[in-house]
Amino acid sequence: MRIGIIGAGNVGTALGRGWVKAGHQVVYGMRSPGPAPHEGASTDSIRGAASSADAVVLATPWTAVEDALAAAGDLSGRPLLDATNPIGPGFQLALGHTTSGAEHVAAIARNARVVKAFNTTGFENMEDPRYGAARVLMPVCGDDQEAVAVAARLAAELGFEAIALPSLSRARDLEPFALLWIKLAMQWGVGRKIAYALQRRTPGDTPPTRPTQRARRITIVGSGNIGGALAKAWLRAGHSVRIAARDTATDDVRELVALSATALPVAGAASDAEVVVFAIPAGAVLDTARAMGDLSGKVLVDCTNAIGKGFTLIHGHTTSASEVLAQALPGVHVVRAFNQQGAEVLRNPVFSGQAATNFVAGDDPAARALVAALSVDAGLDTVEAGPLSTARCLEPLTLLWIALSQAIGTREFGLSLLRR
Numbered sequence: 001m002r003i004g005i006i007g008a009g010n011v012g013t014a015l016g017r018g019w020v021k022a023g024h025q026v027v028y029g030m031r032s033p034g035p036a037p038h039e040g041a042s043t044d045s046i047r048g049a050a051s052s053a054d055a056v057v058l059a060t061p062w063t064a065v066e067d068a069l070a071a072a073g074d075l076s077g078r079p080l081l082d083a084t085n086p087i088g089p090g091f092q093l094a095l096g097h098t099t100s101g102a103e104h105v106a107a108i109a110r111n112a113r114v115v116k117a118f119n120t121t122g123f124e125n126m127e128d129p130r131y132g133a134a135r136v137l138m139p140v141c142g143d144d145q146e147a148v149a150v151a152a153r154l155a156a157e158l159g160f161e162a163i164a165l166p167s168l169s170r171a172r173d174l175e176p177f178a179l180l181w182i183k184l185a186m187q188w189g190v191g192r193k194i195a196y197a198l199q200r201r202t203p204g205d206t207p208p209t210r211p212t213q214r215a216r217r218i219t220i221v222g223s224g225n226i227g228g229a230l231a232k233a234w235l236r237a238g239h240s241v242r243i244a245a246r247d248t249a250t251d252d253v254r255e256l257v258a259l260s261a262t263a264l265p266v267a268g269a270a271s272d273a274e275v276v277v278f279a280i281p282a283g284a285v286l287d288t289a290r291a292m293g294d295l296s297g298k299v300l301v302d303c304t305n306a307i308g309k310g311f312t313l314i315h316g317h318t319t320s321a322s323e324v325l326a327q328a329l330p331g332v333h334v335v336r337a338f339n340q341q342g343a344e345v346l347r348n349p350v351f352s353g354q355a356a357t358n359f360v361a362g363d364d365p366a367a368r369a370l371v372a373a374l375s376v377d378a379g380l381d382t383v384e385a386g387p388l389s390t391a392r393c394l395e396p397l398t399l400l401w402i403a404l405s406q407a408i409g410t411r412e413f414g415l416s417l418l419r420r
Contacts, residue, residue, distance in 0.1 A: 001024050001025070001054045001055060001154075002024070002025040002026075002027065002052060002053050002054050003016075003019055003024050003025065003026050003027070003053055003054065003055050003056075003057060003154070004027050004028075004029055004044075004049035004050050004052065004053030004055070004056045004057070005026060005027070005028050005029065005049070005056075005057045005059055006028075006029040006046055006049065006050065006056065006057065006058050006059065006060060006068050006072060007028075007029075007057075007058065007059035007060040007061075007064075007068070008028045008030060008037045008043075009059065009060075009061075010123040011059045011083055011118065011123045011126065012028065012037075012057065012059035012060075012083075013037045013038060013123075014123040014124075014126035014127045015057060015059065015083070015118060015126055015158070016028065016037070016038065016041050017038050017040075017127065018126060018127065018157075018158040018159075019154065019157070019158070020038070020039075020040035020041060022157040022158070025042075026040065026041040026042070027041065027042045027043065027044050027048075027049045027052065027053065028041060028042070028043045028044070028049060029043075029044060029045060029046035029047070029048065029049030029050055029068075029071075029072070030043050030044075030045070030046065030049075031045075031046065031071070033045060033048075045071075046068060046071040046072050047071060047072055047073045050072040050073065050075060050078070051073070051076075053078065054078070054079075055078060055079040055080075055081060055150055055151075055154070056072070056075060056078055056079070056080050056081070056112070057080075057081045057083060057118070058080060058081065058082050058083060058084055058105065059083045059084070059118075060084060061084070062084050062085060062086050062087060062088075062094065062101065065084055065101075065104075065105060065108075066108060069105070069108055069109050069110075072109070072110075073110060074110045074111050075109060075110060075111050075112040076111055077111055077112075077113060078112060078113065079112075079113050079115055079144075079146075079147035079150045079151065080105070080109055080112035080113065080114045080115070080147075081115050081117045081118060081140075081150075081151050081154070082101070082102045082105045082114055082115065082116050082117065082119070082171075083117060083118035083119050084101055084105070084119065085101060085119050085175055085178045085179065085182070086100070086101035086104070086175065087179065087182070091179070091182060091183060091186070091187060092179075092317070093175060093176065093179055093317040093392075095175075095317070096172060096175065096176065096316050096317025096318075096392075097172065097313065097315075097316020097317050097318075098172075098316065099172070100116070100168075100169070100171035100172045100174075100175050101171065101175055102114060102115075102116040102141075102168055102171035102174075102175070103168055103169065103171060103172075106143075106168060113142065113143075113144040113146075113147035114142060114143075114147075114168060115140055115141065115142035115144075115147050115148050115150070115151040115168075116140060116141050116142065116168065116170070116171040116174050116175075117138070117140040117141075117151040117154075117155060118138065118155070119174060119175065119178045120137070120138065120139065120174055120177050120178045120181060120196065121136055121138070121178075121181055121195050121196065122181065122185060122192050122195075124192055124193065125195045126158065128159075129158055129159040129160045129195070130159050131195060131197070131418040131419075131420060134197045134199070134354070134418055135159060135160060135161040135197065136159075136160050136161065136195040136196065136197060136418070137160070137161050137163065137195075137196045137197050137198045137415070138155040138160035138161065138162045138163070139162075139163045139165055139170075139174055139177075139400070139403075139404065140152050140155060140162060140163070140164055140165065141164070141165035141166070141167060141168055141169075141170035141171055141174065142167075142168050143166075143167060143168045145164075145166065148164045148165075148166070149164065151164075152164045161197070161198060163198065163404055163407050163408065164407065165403050165404070165407055170400070170403055172396065173396045173397070173399050173400035173403065174400065176317065176392065176393040176396040176397070177196070177393070177396070177397060177400055179393050180359070180385070180390070180393040180394070180397070181194070181195075181196070183385070183386060183390065183393070184383070184385065184417075187386065188384075188385065188386050190383070193419060193420035194417055194418060194419055194420075195417070195418045196415060196416070196417060196418070197354075197415070197416050197417075197418050198404065198408070198413055198414075198415060199351035199352045199354045199356065199413060199414050199415075199416050200351055200352060200408075200410075200412065200413050201348075201351050201352075201410075201412040201413065202351070202352050202353070204353070205348060205350040205351055205352070205353065206348065206350065207233070207236070207347070207348045207349070207350065207379055208349075208350070208355075208379035209236055210237070210377075210379075211237060211238045212234075212237040212238045212239060212373075212377045213373075214373070215238050215239050215240060216234075216239050216240070216274045216275055216370075216374065217239075217240045217242075217272060217273050217274045217275070218234055218239050218240065218241050218242070218273060218274070218275045218276075218277060218374070219242045219243075219244055219269050219270050219273035219275070219276045219277070220241060220242070220243055220244065220277045220279060221244045221245075221266065221269070221276065221277065221278050221279065221280055221288055221292075222245070222277075222278065222279035222280040223243050223245055223250065223252040223253045223256060224252060224279065224280075225343035226279040226303050226338065226339075226343050226346060227243070227277070227279030227280075227303075228252055228255070228256060228343075229343050229346035229347045230277060230279065230303075230338060230346055230378065231243060231256050231259075231261055232256070232259060232347070233346065233347075233377070233378035233379060234374065234377060234378065235256075235259050235260055235261060237377040237378070239374075239377070240262075241256070241260075241261045241262070242261065242262045242263070242264055242269065242273065243256050243257075243261050243262070243263050243264070244264060244265070244266045244269035244270075244292070245263065245265075245266070246265070246266060248263040248264065248265065266288060266291050266292055267291055267292065267293065268292070268293055269292055270292045270293065270295055270298060271293070273298065274298075274299065274370075275298075275299045275300075275301060275370065275371070275374065276292070276295065276298050276299070276300050276301070277300075277301040277303060277338075278300065278301065278302055278303060278304055279303045279304070279338075280304065281304065282304035282305060282306040282307070282314075282321055283306075285302070285304055285325060286325065286328055286329075289325075289329060289332075295329060295331075295332045296331040296332065297331060297332075297333070298332055298333065299333045299335060299364075299367040299370055299371065300325075300329070300332050300333065300334050300335065301335050301336075301337055301338065301371055301374075302321065302322045302325055302334055302335065302336050302337075302339070302391075303337065303338040303339045304321065304339065305321075305339055305395065305398045306321035306395070307398075307399075311399070312399075313395055313396060313399065315392075315395065316392070317392055318392075319392065320336070320388075320389070320391035320392045320394075320395050321391065321395060322334055322335075322336040322361075322388055322391040322395075323388055323389060323391060323392075326363070326388060333362065333363075333364040333366075333367035334362065334363075334388060335360060335361065335362035335364075335367050335368055335371045335388075336360070336361045336362065336388060336390070336391040336394055336395075337358060337359070337360040337361070337371050337372075337375060338358060338375070338378075339394065339395065339398055340358065340359060340394055340397040340398060340401065340415070341356055341358075341397075341398075341401045341414060341415060342401060342402075342405065342411050344411045344412055345380075345414050346378065346380075348379075349378065349379045349380045349381075349414060350379065350414075351412075351413060351414040351416070354381075354414075354416050355379060355380055355381040355414075355416065356380060356381065356414025356415060356416050357380065357381040357382070357383055357414075357415060357416045357417040358375045358378075358380040358381070358382050358383070359383050359384075359385040359390070359394055359397075360372045360375055360382060360383070360384050360385060361384075361385045361386055361387060361388055361389075361390035361391055361394060362387070362388050363387050363388045368384055369384070372384050381416060381417065383417060397415075401415065
């Protein structure tokens with residue numbers, strides 16, 4: 001295949017080197033063509049590279065996208081693989097929630113079949129997408145399934161685990177996923193030698209049973225899939241768990257009481273709790289919080305997902321459900337955690353011997369650290385992911401996990417953060 005790459009920076013050249021090794025022809029589109037950035041490639045004008053290619057990769061900075069596409073001209077139905085991220089000032093998404101950078105690219109590119117791809121990890125992982133036996137996850141999405149298949153095949157040839165997702169609108173999940181990687185790598189000191197992986201369940205995977213180093217008094221509001229899974233994990237670790245419910249006689253609550261949890265009504269359930277966990281529908285959180293009484297100074301863990309019509313998030317890239325909750329409850333230390341993957345992950349976080357990763361975000365460092373310790377006690381690989389505004393990246397991760405589960409045909413998998 002002849003691949004035209006618009007952009008000869010770190011991402012474009014890392015991809016190009018890999019595809020040359022895989023036996024493809026690579027031509028870089030440049031405003032002023034000169035020497036190729038690496039052996040085995042050639043250069044041309046942007047229009048020349050695009051018009052002669054079987055597939056085109058857009059790998060420019062976001063601010064250069066419109067000029068690059070104008071220079072490329074009519075793409076005559078070619079697959080256009082969008083590797084950009086619409087990052088604006090302050091490491092924030094310039095587009096999101098009701099649209100995405102990829103959808104903007106599709107709107108302005110002439111006669112292109114746009115696929116979002118190669119945007120969710122750093123260029124280092126494009127040069128080497130293997131971490132021991134694990135392969136770096138590369139989700140790709142688009143409206144044209146033939147073009148999506150091209151992107152998935154090119155990703156697999158580089159060594160990625162490529163997962164094809166239908167609908168370019170999934171880029172609304174992939175771009176926050178990319179921003180989370182960028183923030184971890186460049187803002188919060190985790191470093192660039194990290195990558196996401198999709199780990200599947202194997203027969204030997206069993207939940208960890210190590211005792212906690214410090215027992216806490218935890219009130220969980222909700223005894224369903226998420227609340228029940230967390231309650232069981234924390235009971236195994238030795239914490240004191242109370243289940244707050246309007247009806248304390250349900251089968252779910254009775255099962256947890258039989259495991260040594262305590263059941264009590266919602267009113268007053270937070271009175272002496274060190275941590276309050278909300279694992280109920282998002283629309284009921286604020287009324288329930290008010291019904292519990294004074295929560296001032298409490299650590300409140302928001303596990304909810306504010307999903308509205310069309311299975312889309314109610315809040316987007318300029319705020320999040322957790323931030324809205326924190327504004328409504330001044331004096332409460334809201335922490336976002338335990339929402340990013342399905343209840344199957346919380347019941348048993350071990351996949352192929354690797355713990356799935358839980359990201360914990362909150363503005364109060366002590367509250368964030370406390371919840372991170374509880375996450376470790378639940379057996380999860382735990383990463384403190386900065387302030388509560390990171391929830392803008394973590395809430396879309398729920399929808400991405402669901403989309404991945406549909407693509408691979410099972411919910412028995414976990415997303416983990418690999419480290420070199």
